[in-house]
Structure formats: structure tokens, C-alpha cells
Amino acid sequence: MKHKFDSLFGAIADDGWFPSPAHVMRRAAILDAFGSYPPGRLLEVGCGAGRLLVDWHKLGHSGQAVDPDPEARAIAAACTKVFEADFEVLEHPTRDLFDYIVATEVLEHLEEPDVILQEWLRHLRPGGIFLSTVPAFRALWGKSDEWAGHVQRFEPQDYRSLLENAGLTVLKMRLYGYPIGNGLRMLGNLASLMKMRQRTRTLGREEATYASGRERRLENRLAPLMQSLPTRMLLRSAIRLQRAFDRGHGLLVIAHKPLNSAAHDGGM
Secondary structure (H helix, E strand, C coil): CCCEEECCCEEECCCCCCCCHHHHHHHHHHHHHHCCCCCCEEEEECCCCCHHHHHHHHCCCEEEEECCCHHHHHHHHHHHHHCCCCEEEECCCCCCCEEEEEEECCHHHCCCHHHHHHHHHCCEEEEEEEEEEEEECHHHCCHHHHHHCCCCCECHHHHHHHHHHCCCEEEEEEEEECCHHHHHHHHHHHHHHHHHHHCCCCCCHHHHHHHHHHCCHHHHHHHHHHCCHHHHHHHHHHHHHHHHCCCEEEEEEEEECCCCCCCCCCCC
């Protein structure tokens, strides 16, 4: 498949990575919430295959992306190159300060999200914006969480407290995915069970975390169906519906770092 940018699926490259329905729904929610912010220097932490970097580039942003997984970094770097996105892909950020920090589906993988969040925020300039998504509600724990190496799902108020304790001011908090996305999540649990059965060995949590960012064998097999007209219509309907409801299985938050914040030395 030759690389192309699709309005629904985002960046599609010839590298064996195709988005899941969950990614499509989450990407739409993110762009709805963040698309109007002015261009700036942006740091994405836990960038995985780097597909959102192309969206950030199209919105006028540039900057850096980091991920601990060398295989994911290689995929992300190749993606930024083929789409000419102005982002460096690194293992760790440099000492720069950024206007925006983005972390989508990252904090749920961490045993001490409060500690890591403080480290990230040292790279956010005072007045900067932090955008994040996490899976919502402990009661919704399922096979997709297990497959991805999650530690937890977040209750909305607990997540708000986590961000406020880190010195951020929450500007926007919303749930997304309802109603069709909730059904897609149940299919995602089934798909995750199939993926775990296909693995040749049981992965540790760190390995599962890395694999969740780049393992797309099932999605690749389903890509022709995903790109068919009926499925595209279903996904677009799902996106329109999720805009209308502050309900769902995913949590999106935009927060602000106050101008008087002390944690802005740019160090790690």
C-alpha cells in the first residue's frame, strides 16, 4: 500500500501498521478538541507508531516525539520522513521547553503516573497546554487492557485530581466513544483475546505495552473491510454521535500549566 493521508484514518504508510477502530474514534475526539489551538512546539510522549505526528504537522506544529520502544521509534521516524512531518523521534526529550505536551494512552501503563507526569511537565513552558487521553472507569477493565499491558483505568475525578496535584488547571474534560464506540470496545476485547492467543509466548507488562503500539496483524487483515464504504459510513456516524454525548469508555483532558508554575526548568 502506497503511503497516503486519509481524512478518517489519518496517515497510512506501507509499514504494516493500520489503525484500529478505537484509534480512529480517539483520533477524531482529539482533533475535535485540539484542532483549533495555534501552531507551536509540541512534544508527544509515548508516540508509538507516530501516526498522530502527521496530524500535528498538518495542524502546523513541530517538535519532538519520544518512545521507549526502539521498534516503535523506527516506525515513527519512517512515518515522519515519508510524510515530511517536522518532528524528531527520540528515546528521551532534549532539554527544550514546549508549548504543548501530548500523551495519548500512556499514563494507564505506568505504576507511578504522578511521578512520570511531573517529569514530563518540566518540559512544558508556563502557560503551555497538556493534552491526554486515558481509558476510563475501572469497571470496564477487559481483555484489551490486559493485552495492552495496562496497569489501570481511571475514574474521571481521580484523573482530574492527578493532574491538579501536578499543578495543572483542567480546561476541558470529556468522555468519548458513546454509543457506537462502546460496542466497538467490546469487539476490541474479543480481538485482543484473539491476539493474545496468537502470541507465541506470554509477554511481560513492558513487552505488552510496547507491542500494543505497533502490533497490527489483525488490523492489517481487516484493512480492506475497514476501508470499505459501509464501514467508513459506520465510523463516521460513530464519530458524529460521540460528539453529541459526554459519555463513553475513553477520557480526554486538556489542561493548562499556570504562568506562575515552579516546575519549568526543562530538566529530567
